[in-house]
Amino acid sequence: MDVTLFALGGTISMTGHDGGGVVSRLGGADLVAAVPGLAGTGVSLDVRDPRAVPSANLTFGQVLDVLDDAAAAVAGGAHGVVVTQGTDTLEETAFLADLVWPHAQPLVFTGAMRNPTLPGADGPANLLAAVRVAADRTARDLGALVAFKNEIHAARWVAKSHSSSTATFVSPNLGPVGHVVEGRVRLLVGLPRHAPLPRPAAEGLAANRVALHTVSLDDDGTGLAGLADSHQGLVVAGFGVGHVPADLAPVLGELAGRIPVVLTSRSGAGSVFTDTYGAVGSERDLMRRGLIGGGLLRSYQARVLLRTLLAGGADADRIRAVFADRS
Structure with missing residues (x-):
């Protein structure tokens, strides 16, 4: 061999x-x-x-x-x-x-x-x-x-x-x-493979930056001001199954109207939810505001996936579809 x-x-x-x-x-x-x-x-x-x-x-x-x-x-x-x-x-x-x-x-x-x-x-x-x-x-x-x-x-x-x-x-x-x-x-375990994504070119990587924001206690999103002007995507590592403080929710919604925003959990294991909790800042609220569910993906993985997709020219629908399939 x-x-x-x-x-x-x-x-x-x-x-x-x-x-x-x-x-x-x-x-x-x-x-x-x-x-x-x-x-x-x-x-x-x-x-x-x-x-x-x-x-x-x-x-x-x-x-x-x-x-x-x-x-x-x-x-x-x-x-x-x-x-x-x-x-x-x-x-x-x-x-x-x-x-x-x-x-x-x-x-x-x-x-x-x-x-x-x-x-x-x-x-x-x-x-x-x-x-x-x-x-x-x-x-x-x-x-x-x-x-x-x-x-x-x-x-x-x-x-x-x-x-x-x-x-x-x-x-x-x-x-x-x-x-x-x-x-x-x-x-011991066989895993079905996903179809490989296109290898992004250097030009696509240079033109697409993805930020990672880990949510913390009393986080109002002030640190995210202007992010959509400098980055083409954002991954949010929220609490638990995908929650953020109520004051942060509209900030993320505004960003999601301009760039793809993926919701993950900072917990390290387990999936973000999509349709269980209903308070402002919950996963249901954030999905209504346009965020993309990251499923089981850790925030670091989600950032790699989002940048790879953006650098390859994927549009919003394609990004949502790939995350739904791979997370």
Whole structure:
């Protein structure tokens, strides 16, 4: 089996330097050399180093460029692709990849929470698991995946849940879709795939900005003034099942008359409602004001989806339809 590895930096590749702290210095070949048992998998790795940056510095365009290279690798015969990167934005980059990845071949993201200078560094084990998944035929047609701590998560549902734990990646509404057990990939859940979205062009991304506003106690929306003049979309992370303070509701309604506004929950798990509560600022009120229900999508995922749609030229009806189908 041939697997292509794209190394993008992050904690998995960080070592110390004279200025203090750790920085990205290890390339893909270094990562591979540090993985015990990798040679015994029978997988042939084609290692690429497109960039080495903290994941906080990654952009939509850079991630999409890597996906273009990944697609070329698949066209050239790769049976799967692994991407290593920092965990800070991994749930967003993997979700973006899942939106546009059209291939049956597995696309697997992984990284590390403990850098290589620490006891118990988890990068080698995570990379070994990711390579096994990428090379396994049972992982085909599942879209983008995340392999971490010998768990396999669907990119569309995965979330980073802890700032430092090696068990940080979870799927709150689903759980892992599989595990790597004694070197064997065990897929337990099959997920129907959505049709891939068009890959947005650089011009579309540059022209479309999407803001994220997390609602908090006594929030009157003052911080949203002028947002529709600078942004083409907004994701709101509301209370519970999709509630906001009464004073904020008309502000969001006015914005929804000018740009797409998607309602999600700040709770971290569960769906926003559409038709249960009726007070001003409730989900029913907000839907009447034109907001789009984000369903089970986390706010970060909803922002990635909305910007991808806007950058691809989707109109309001198309945006509503896609969110209804994917959330």
